[in-house]
Amino acid sequence: MIAEDSVLLRIGVVKVLETAGFEVVAEADDAEGLLRAVEEHRPDIAVVDVRMPPGFTDEGVRAALVIRKQWPDTAVLMLSQYVEERYAAELLATNTSGVGYLLKQRVADVEEFIEALRRVAAGGTALDPQVVAQLLVRRPSDPVGRLTEREREVLALMAEGRSNAGIAVQLVVSESAVAKHINNILAKLDLPRAEGDHRRVLAVLRFLGVSG
C-alpha cells in the first residue's frame, strides 16, 4: 500500500518495493484514498507521504494516526521531503511499534530502505537519523552530555530503531561491544531495561521527551 501524490516518486517506490519482494496492493494519491484503501485491503504496511493534497501540509501524518488507531495491524512508514521530529513525535506518542519516519531520499539507499521497511512491517521502529538529531537538540544537555562520543552515536542508532546487530554493522564494531555501550548508556540515562527492539526505542524516546 502506498500513498504518494508525486507520480514519479510513487512509481519509483513501487519498483523498489517489488524488487524487494513486497506486493503492492493499492496506490493512493491523497489521504482519503489512502484510508479507503487501507480499510479495503488491510495491508501489512502503508508507505505514506507527509504532504499530500488537498492541503499539502501534514495530511499524511493525520492519516497515519488514524490508521494506527483504527487498524493497528497495519504498520505505517512515513516518507517526507524534510523530516520534522514533531511529526514523528505525534506518531510515536501513541505507539512506537510498527512506525517509521524517513526522509524520501533514504529510499534511494535501496538496501537500507528495505531493511527499515521490513523492520517496521514486523512491528519495529525506523526513525530517520535527522529526526534523532533533532530530538537530541532538544534535551537538557546534562545526561546526554555525560555520554561519550561513541555512546551518543550508539544512542542515536538505537533511537532510529536498529537492533544491536544493525548498530554493530553501522559502526563496524562487534555486537558485544555494542551491547556494552548500550549497557553504559542505559545506566547513565536511568533508562528502564527492556527487551526487544521497539521497547528499547520507547525507552530512548521517553528519555528524549517524545512519548510517555
Next chain:
Amino acid sequence: MTRSEGRPGRRARLTAQAAFLSTGVLLHGAAFLLWVWFSLTVVYAPGVAVAPLLFATAGATSVTWLQRRRFATYADTDIPHTPPVKAPDAFRRARGRLRTAAYWRHLGYHQLAGPVLGAVEAVALVLWVGSIGGITYYAWYWMLPRRWAFVQWSDGSGWKMGVVGLVVLPFLPRLTGALLHLESVIARRLLGPSRAEELARRVEDLAERRAETLAAADAERRRIERDLHDGAQQRLVSLAVNLGLARATLTDLPPEARAVIDEAHREAKEALEELNHLVRGLHPHVLDDRGLDAALSGIAARAPLPVQLAVDVPERAAPAVEAVAYFVVSEALANVTKHARASRAEVTVARAGDTLRVRVVDDGRGGADPSGGTGLTGLTHRVASVDGTLAIDSPRGGPTTITVELPCTLPSAL
C-alpha cells in the same frame, strides 16, 4: 483642489454658486431650526429638550457626509476624511466616535458655525434674487396679484429697484466667491482631520502598506518553496531512487559502469541535500503547520556544531513575525558556523507578553560587528521590518550573544 477638466465656464460657475448657497441655507437652516426647537423646549417643555440634542448628535455624521458632498460638488473643495472609528458593531462605533476630537469639531461646525454661515448665505441668496428680480421687475410685475404689486411704474420705485440691482449684481459673483472660499477654509479646518490626525492616519497607512509588502514577500517565499517541492525536489528524489534501484539490482555490470552509477547516485543525493537546505531556508512548511518550536529543531540539528535549543512559545505570533524569528536563528547559526570558531551554541526563544525574544549564544571568539558583515546587516534589516530590535554583545575573545526582540503582533493586515 481644482478638478482636472479645468475651470468651469462662467455660467456653470454661477449655477454652482447658486446651488452652493441654496444647499447651504437648507443644511444650516436645519441646524438653526434645531436651535429654535431646543430654545422653545427649554422654555416651555424642558423634558423634551433632549430630543433636539439627540437629533444634533445623531445626525452629525450624516450631515458631515452631506457637507462633504456639497463642497466637493459645488465648491470644488475636497475635504479630507477624518480617520474612521473602527469597532465591531454600530453601537460601539457610535460610542467610539463620541470620544474623538474630530466628532466634536464636526458638531461645532454644524451647530455653531452653521447657523451663522447659513444666515450669511441667506443674505447673499436674497441679494442675488433681489437684484435680479429688481432688474427684471417690469418683465414680470404683471403676474403679481394687484395688491402685491406694491411698486408702481408711476412712483418710480420700480426704476430705483432696477438701478440698485444693477449696481449690486456685478459684485455678487465675487462676494459669493469670497464667501465660498471662507466657508471652504472653515469647513476644511473643522470637518477635515487635524494635523495630528492626518499624521496618525498616514502612519497607519504606511504600517498597513508595509504589512502588505511583508505578507507579499512571505507569500512569494512560500510559493517558491512549493514550486521547488512539487517540481525539482520530487524529480531529484525519483532520480536518486532509480539510480539506487539500478545500483541494487544491476549486479552483473562491468566495474566501470557500476562506478558511474555509484557516482551518479551519490551526486543525486548530494544535490537533493543541497536543494533541501535551500528550500528550508526559504520557508519550511512545518513553520506554518506547527509553529516556531517545531521548525527550529530542524536548523539546530543540521548545524555542524552541537546546538542546545529551548523554545517556550505558548501562543503563536503573527506568521510574518514567526518567519523573521526563524530567519534570525537560521542566519545567526550560519554566522556562528562560518565566523565564530565556536564549539557549541545555545538558542533560546521565549515569549514574554507581546514580545518574542530570541537569543543565540555561542562560545566562539567574539568580535562580531553588525557594520562589518552582510549577514548581520541583513539580519538587522529583517528584524527592523517587523519593528523588532537586535542587540549584539560580542567582545573580542567572545562569547557572543545576539538578542532579538520582536513584537508578536503586527499592526493590521497580518
